[in-house]
Amino acid sequence: MEVLAMEKISKTILKQVIIPRKPESYKGTYGKTLIIAGSTHFGGAAILATSATVHAGAGLVTVATTPEKFTAINTNIPEAMTIDYHNKKELLAAILNNNVIAIGPGLGTSSVAVGLVKAVLNNTKTDQTVILDASALTIIAEEKIPLQTTAHIIMTPHQGEWQRLSQLAIPDQTEFNNFEKIQGLNPDAVLILKKHHSEIYYQDMSFQIDAGNPGMATGGMGDTLTGIMAGFISQFGYSLATIQAALLIHSVVGDKLSKKQYVVLPSKIIEKLPKYMAELSTQTK
Ligand SMILES: NC(=O)C1=CN([C@@H]2O[C@H](COP(=O)(O)OP(=O)(O)OC[C@H]3O[C@@H](n4cnc5c(N)ncnc54)[C@H](O)[C@@H]3O)[C@@H](O)[C@H]2O)[C@@H](O)CC1
Numbered sequence: 199m200e201v202l203a204m205e206k207i208s209k210t211i212l213k214q215v216i217i218p219r220k221p222e223s224y225k226g227t228y229g230k231t232l233i234i235a236g237s238t239h240f241g242g243a244a245i246l247a248t249s250a251t252v253h254a255g256a257g258l259v260t261v262a263t264t265p266e267k268f269t270a271i272n273t274n275i276p277e278a279m280t281i282d283y284h285n286k287k288e289l290l291a292a293i294l295n296n297n298v299i300a301i302g303p304g305l306g307t308s309s310v311a312v313g314l315v316k317a318v319l320n321n322t323k324t325d326q327t328v329i330l331d332a333s334a335l336t337i338i339a340e341e342k343i344p345l346q347t348t349a350h351i352i353m354t355p356h357q358g359e360w361q362r363l364s365q366l367a368i369p370d371q372t373e374f375n376n377f378e379k380i381q382g383l384n385p386d387a388v389l390i391l392k393k394h395h396s397e398i399y400y401q402d403m404s405f406q407i408d409a410g411n412p413g414m415a416t417g418g419m420g421d422t423l424t425g426i427m428a429g430f431i432s433q434f435g436y437s438l439a440t441i442q443a444a445l446l447i448h449s450v451v452g453d454k455l456s457k458k459q460y461v462v463l464p465s466k467i468i469e470k471l472p473k474y475m476a477e478l479s480t481q482t483k
């Protein structure tokens with residue numbers, strides 16, 4: 199039985215991470231992000247993840263997806279560029295050229311999707327961050343793909359996806375057991391276990407957010423977190439503080455919205471992000 203409660207992430211982390219932008223900066227200062235997402239039946243996941251990345255402040259965002267979704271993505275998020283993930287040459291160039299790569303939202307588990315996950319894990323390096331979410335995690339579990347990249351790895355499963363990856367039934371997903379399973383997957387990987395009051399496992403430390411509400415239990419909410427995480431790491435750099443701030447802001451904005459809205463739409467969280475980030479970055483204390 200676990201006796202000690204996990205450390206809660208304080209809201210002060212938001213002001214610490216979300217600092218004012220430097221006047222002489224340009225889009226390149228805020229990082230390049232590649233989102234590999236979407237498939238015939240899950241176009242919305244790609245749109246939400248991409249839109250969240252752009253609204254969170256990533257400098258340049260590219261989406262690798264199926265061309266049938268280009269129009270929808272370009273219409274919803276004209277700021278993002280699109281490439282066809284079936285084009286191996288373009289995909290490899292994009293994997294090599296981006297600082298942050300998020301893969302999985304709405305990707306499905308087709309053989310093409312399996313190839314995409316392998317391409318990311320085989321071609322990323324130390325200075326990059328790879329965020330593995332949704333279908334990418336299911337593929338890694340089903341195909342037993344080793345997490346062998348030297349890039350930073352952040353896994354963002356919900357409890358069902360973590361069960362697939364770790365073989366731990368939900369009641370057995372304790373702090374102790376989760377740490378043990380991370381060791382077996384890749385000791386350097388960060389786990390964000392999504393649930394009511396999501397948890398972060400980072401090296402030998404664990405944290406929990408004291409925010410989030412059941413109004414957020416709606417499709418696309420995790421895809422949105424993935425985009426926020428990608429956008430934050432892209433512009434603020436990879437660190438524990440950045441990861442904590444991204445996870446927390448998603449639920450803090452969700453809590454603000456839930457005061458007046460029974461169900462919290464992911465697209466509404468995305469819409470609110472730039473204003474809330476401006477407020478946080480200009481507050482002195
Ligand atoms: N608009 C869209 O295009 C959307 C696409 N989506 C995509 O759909 C694909 C399948 O993902 P899903 O997560 O829906 O399905 P999954 O089959 O991967 O996961 C759902 C299963 O996990 C179980 N589970 C246990 N604990 C859970 C928890 N805390 N939260 C959620 N599920 C839990 C459920 O009972 C269910 O059996 C992914 O690629 C995902 O990104 C979803 O994100 C929904 C929205």
Ligand SMILES: Nc1ncnc2c1ncn2[C@@H]1O[C@H](COP(=O)(O)OP(=O)(O)O)[C@@H](O)[C@H]1O
Binds near residue numbers: 392396413418420422
């Ligand atoms: N009851 C709840 N309380 C707090 N947060 C929740 C609740 N239900 C869902 N969430 C949050 O919503 C997100 C759901 O992620 P996920 O299941 O991956 O959604 P999707 O794949 O549909 O985008 C997670 O960040 C999770 O913590």
Ligand SMILES: [Mg+2]
Binds near residue numbers: 332356420421
């Ligand atoms: Mg999900």
